[in-house]
Amino acid sequence: MARQYAPKAVLRHLPLDLIRTFLTQSDIATGTDWACLVEGDTRALCQAWLDLAPGARERVEEMLRHVHDMASDAGVRALIAEVRYRGRDVTEDVAQLPGHHARALWVLLNHGPAFHTARQLLAAASPLGRYWNLTTGFGGHPYDASPQAVQQLRLAVARLYREQGRGHQCSLDRYERHGSLYLFLYLDDYTQTHIGHNERGHLVRYPLRPAFEVVYVYDRAEGTLDQYTHGDRRWRHTVRDLFCEHVLHRDPPLAAPGRRSYQLNGLIDRTFPVAPDPANGINGVTIRRLRVGSMWTPERRVVLEADPSRAGDVYDMLDLHFPIDRFPRDELRVSQVTFTVRYVPAGAERERSLTFDVSAPDACNLKSMPDDQRAIGERCLRQWGILGDGRDDESDDGDARPGRVA
Structure with missing residues (x-):
């Protein structure tokens, strides 16, 4: 937030x-x-x-x-x-x-x-937002962060964006921390006309060519690539493939483009908008289970299993076992959640319940459930802003708005 x-x-x-x-x-x-x-x-x-x-x-x-x-x-x-x-x-x-x-x-x-x-x-x-995309399945493949490799990537990305009339200049920052590789590319955008007052207080118009960002975060231990790129899905895949070619020296995972992603970190806050929707037959929602870890030691995790009859019990347990003065919420990560949804099917009068698990970054057991239950669960996850399933195929129109990492 x-x-x-x-x-x-x-x-x-x-x-x-x-x-x-x-x-x-x-x-x-x-x-x-x-x-x-x-x-x-x-x-x-x-x-x-x-x-x-x-x-x-x-x-x-x-x-x-x-x-x-x-x-x-x-x-x-x-x-x-x-x-x-x-x-x-x-x-x-x-x-x-x-x-x-x-x-x-x-x-x-x-x-x-x-x-x-x-x-x-x-x-x-903590990559969140529409233009962040996650690719999984690299299986701990080593990366090449040599000056030659990142220079080739910089040139390749710049050439790609020049097809759109931008990217004529491109700078790159590289960092390696704790087994992860961070690459920040800054490319020239389209020329814009800026209107403002000069030092004498006169209103003037002058051309401005701002920079936009492409960001790669490769975690070798997790075998994942987080990527920040404006554009439609095919364009983002092309930018990703350039990283695979020049830095990983391998093809991208075959199943990666079709994988869904689940953003669970917001659930660390009890005010996260996981709410019923009576107008659409969703009468109640309970978080029954949270798997929580620290961003500093992601390999160590704790599972909190709550009393489903007590509203907000999982958050009471979180406050008890992770006091906020010792464990700030922006340093905790949620890797798995169990939801129970109480709903009334269309055309029915009797209420039913649906319990399902979601794991970051891209696993959910709804796919093994009947179509009507899967539809209910996925609709809830989309409404809460948790599920990202590639439904944003619309073009970005090339207007690179300010990114998170400026």
Whole structure:
């Protein structure tokens, strides 16, 4: 779930000395209004920010947005892990700071490259949304992350997009972490006309060629490839096949294009909209079983089996065995769920129940059930936003909207 951003709220969480350090490092000139600021006066601080020159004000807001993105338990852990990967342990330094926003800004000031890498990797660690697609069945096949291999992939993807009149320039970032390969490609999009005010306050129009993203996340241990690509299904498969050709040096799994995918991580939150639909005959829904693990140690999992007669019992068990202060919900992953749905079949009067299992990324036992029950279960999963089964074959029209990993 996206976190709401409000500049004033972020400024409230940031120590004044860290903000001043950012201004100094960024060569942003300040006046007497900044010299008179005192800690805790958020209203005056916000006004001082608004009174900065346009370019400086925008650089501060960019910082506020990036810091806010990482101001969570998962974000701070990712920052510490990335700095440690680069040879420095900042756990104690970060722990002394008052709150996650301050910790994120401190890392940005003192370890800028690690901050931006951690932000990318954290965004790619939980791929959700229409343009993320999962391919399974690679069976632990090794990858080739040599400069020659990724260079060939970069050129091949750029050539492919040039058929659409974009992709004339393409940059690539590569990261290897914990047995996984992350590739972020940035390609030129179509030229757009930007309308805005220049430094003199005049309204001007000027051409802008933004970049759009293609992202690959290959997990060798799981044998999976997560991929972020705009376009229809055939186009996404072509982009995937280029990765298989140049990085894996093998053909894609034959069954992969037809596999469905199930997004279960949202179910870690008891407010996730798994709700009845009486108008369509769905009178009740119960989550009877959750298999839960940590994003940091995915091989270790716990199964919670609830009392089906007690509403929300599985979440009461989750809170009991995984206290939220020790196990932040954005660090937990749901890999299997058992649902019970109470429904009334069309033309019938008596209520029936349907119990079925769903496992991430692409397994469900509904396929072994009668057609009417399978239809009920799949309709519920689609309505809840859990099932993605390739029904989005419509074209993207090539307008690359901003991605998750920018």
